[in-house]
Amino acid sequence: MIYLDAAATTEVRREVLEAMWPLLTADYGNPSSHHTVGESAARALGYARRLVAGELNCKPNDVVFTSGGTEADNLALKGIALATPRGKHIVASAIEHPAVLDTLDYLKRVHGFRITLLPVTEAGLVDEEALRGALTEDTTLCTIMYANNEVGTVQPIPALAAVCRERRIPFHTDAVQAAGWLPLDTAKLGVDAMSISGHKLGAPKGCGVLFVRSRLPLEPLIHGGGQERGKRSGTENVAGAVALATALRLVQEERAANSAGSVTRRDYLINAVLNGVDGAILTGHPAQRLPNVASFCFPGASGEAILLELERAGVVSSSGSACAAGASEPSEVLLALGLDPEVAQTALRLSWTAATTDAEIALAARAVVSSVKAVQGIGTR
Numbered sequence: 001m002i003y004l005d006a007a008a009t010t011e012v013r014r015e016v017l018e019a020m021w022p023l024l025t026a027d028y029g030n031p032s033s034h035h036t037v038g039e040s041a042a043r044a045l046g047y048a049r050r051l052v053a054g055e056l057n058c059k060p061n062d063v064v065f066t067s068g069g070t071e072a073d074n075l076a077l078k079g080i081a082l083a084t085p086r087g088k089h090i091v092a093s094a095i096e097h098p099a100v101l102d103t104l105d106y107l108k109r110v111h112g113f114r115i116t117l118l119p120v121t122e123a124g125l126v127d128e129e130a131l132r133g134a135l136t137e138d139t140t141l142c143t144i145m146y147a148n149n150e151v152g153t154v155q156p157i158p159a160l161a162a163v164c165r166e167r168r169i170p171f172h173t174d175a176v177q178a179a180g181w182l183p184l185d186t187a188k189l190g191v192d193a194m195s196i197s198g199h200k201l202g203a204p205k206g207c208g209v210l211f212v213r214s215r216l217p218l219e220p221l222i223h224g225g226g227q228e229r230g231k232r233s234g235t236e237n238v239a240g241a242v243a244l245a246t247a248l249r250l251v252q253e254e255r256a257a258n259s260a261g262s263v264t265r266r267d268y269l270i271n272a273v274l275n276g277v278d279g280a281i282l283t284g285h286p287a288q289r290l291p292n293v294a295s296f297c298f299p300g301a302s303g304e305a306i307l308l309e310l311e312r313a314g315v316v317s318s319s320g321s322a323c324a325a326g327a328s329e330p331s332e333v334l335l336a337l338g339l340d341p342e343v344a345q346t347a348l349r350l351s352w353t354a355a356t357t358d359a360e361i362a363l364a365a366r367a368v369v370s371s372v373k374a375v376q377g378i379g380t381r
């Protein structure tokens with residue numbers, strides 16, 4: 001089986017499991033306990049925090065461990081919006097993950113925030129001038145994802161964050177798909193908050209990080225024992241924090257080498273599919289895209305049928321986001337890119353890890369071409 005759904009989740013890496021193991025066995029303490037077992041767990045948590053801070057070029061106090069990307073996004077958006085007296089207006093892109101869009105909807109319904117969703121180009125890019133024009137005296141927060149999970153388009157975060165910095169408006173980015181493939185230096189990116197999820201990087205599901213500048217007021221979502229400096233109560237998932245930190249360090253070390261190889265595989269796959277299937281459309285930006293994501297639409301063919309056919313051929317993939325899989329509604333992201341609803345129903349996303357080989361990508365390219373043709377009724381086999 002060739003697994004081409006890494007944007008949904010990844011396998012836990014052996015180095016990560018090995019780093020977690022002692023914290024689930026001998027060093028199982030509660031970091032808040034005042035005895036040697038607890039102190040040992042607290043040291044491990046501190047080590048994970050410093051490791052993450054080093055990779056993100058921030059202070060350890062800017063790191064809040066969460067249960068994943070969804071919680072990190074929720075904490076950033078609700079936490080900053082509800083703590084900042086500036087106003088009740090939030091700016092986001094129209095192609096954010098549901099973890100952001102649904103949180104914004106909550107802030108609108110329950111707390112009366114006004115939300116501006118910035119349109120994107122056909123390739124999925126946010127326009128800097130459109131962002132500048134959307135900011136008002138009331139804007140409390142801006143959130144724009146680093147890389148899109150359905151089409152892989154990468155936003156020019158340093159330029160967009162700079163527009164907000166000029167106006168002293170906090171800027172958050174959802175870097176869940178970007179982590180492992182794009183630079184994460186928060187100072188160079190110029191962001192005030194950034195979400196990362198462990199299970200996209202080779203750590204287990206259920207661990208994430210919100211980088212949030214410690215000077216930014218933040219209303220906690222979870223109240224209790226005051227862990228994470230009061231920003232996220234609850235006994236810390238020490239093994240999860242160490243897993244995430246270890247996975248992050250590994251992908252950061254390997255990033256330059258992995259990205260170059262992956263871009264070659266991506267462009268091979270894109271060309272093979274576009275040349276092999278008449279009318280195939282590449283969705284997202286041709287170049288400003290994640291090295292490990294290729295996404296297409298195949299007008300006239302059902303996306304669900306393509307997925308089934310591909311799985312029969314030994315390739316597992318997705319129609320877009322894992323959350324939207326199985327949904328009969330066309331993807332909001334593809335509609336925002338200007339695709340017709342019928343065309344948006346034909347989407348296919350292939351995404352992989354650095355461990356995916358050239359041979360697997362070549363096999364997958366052939367399988368995509370033959371599967372789409374089979375579904376279109378042309379049938380080459």
Ligand code: PLP
Nearest residue numbers: 068069070097099149176177197
């Ligand atoms: N943001 C983006 C861009 C994602 O792709 C995902 C997961 O697919 C999330 C947030 C949610 O992360 P998690 O699964 O860790 O809750």
